[in-house]
Amino acid sequence: MKALIVFGALLLSTPLYAAQLVLELGASSRTWQTEELLKHPDVQTVQITDDVSYKKPMSYRAVPLTTLLTGVQADDHLQAVALDGFAAEMPAAPLLNKSGARAWLAIEDPAKPWPPLGEGKHSAGPFYLVWTDPQAGHISPEQWPYAVATIKRLSAVADRFPALLPAPNLAKDDPINKGFELFQKNCLACHRLNGAGDAQFGPDLNIPFNPTEYFSGDFLKRYIRDPQGLRHWPQGKMPGFSAAVLPDSELDLLVGYLKHMAGRKQPLAP
DSSP states (O other): OHHHHHHHHHHHHSOOOOOEEEEEOSTTOEEEEHHHHHTOTTOEEEEESSOTTTSSOEEEEEEEHHHHOTTOOTTOEEEEEETTSOEEEEEHHHHTOSSSSEEEEEEOBTTBOOOOSSTTOOOSOSEEEEEESGGGGTOOGGGOOOSEEEEEEEOOHHHHOGGGOOOTTSOTTOHHHHHHHHHHHHTTTTOOBTTBSSOOSSOOSSSSOOHHHHOOTTHHHHHHHOHHHHSOOTTOOOOOOOTTTSOHHHHHHHHHHHHHHTTSOOOOOO
16 A cells, blocks of 8 residues: 555656657658657757747747757758647748747646646647747747647648649749748648648638638738637637738738639639
């Protein structure tokens, strides 16, 4: 009986390091356990002054993401996949920065858990991609994925999902192509379009209807700015995109791409 009590006490006093982060980077792929990352030689405490998910200052034990991206080059493309199906598409270059806007992998210590993101919700752990000085790199809220399970090196979005491409006769610097770049950065983490994309989170933005087909006037832009201000419901998860994150000129380009794609619907695969 005494042995059982001692064993139970040990279980209660010993942190459990069950979480793991899978890095699929090619030859340098590996799986990191929470305990390994918390003991990483480059781990440090970082202060986030305006946390995108918690909406307040936060402090984390974190590792510079570039330290973990062995073999990744600036012109590579990465995808961070969360436990809930959120799939952030990100060019590698900003993630490799060692100054200015800098990406960090925040690690939740099971002995010191982070607060929940809201009533009835989990925390942002076990792994959360956060940024110091994000304004310096024009970092979007979609580039702060939380509950990250996997980071993959993949081909560019345009190569993987041709159904997302604007008309091929457009010039490279056409505003529609610029809008496509903004769509990848700000929308593709949650949404598919023409059934194309890896996200499992939000609705398709072209099938059966494109939002430019049912939002009249400036209501689509107002919705992107403040989703809960236009359609309020307790389970709404879409973040608002402020003018600081998505200036009016870029919002116009993004909506221009969506409107263009309304004329390029493709049937979904059965």
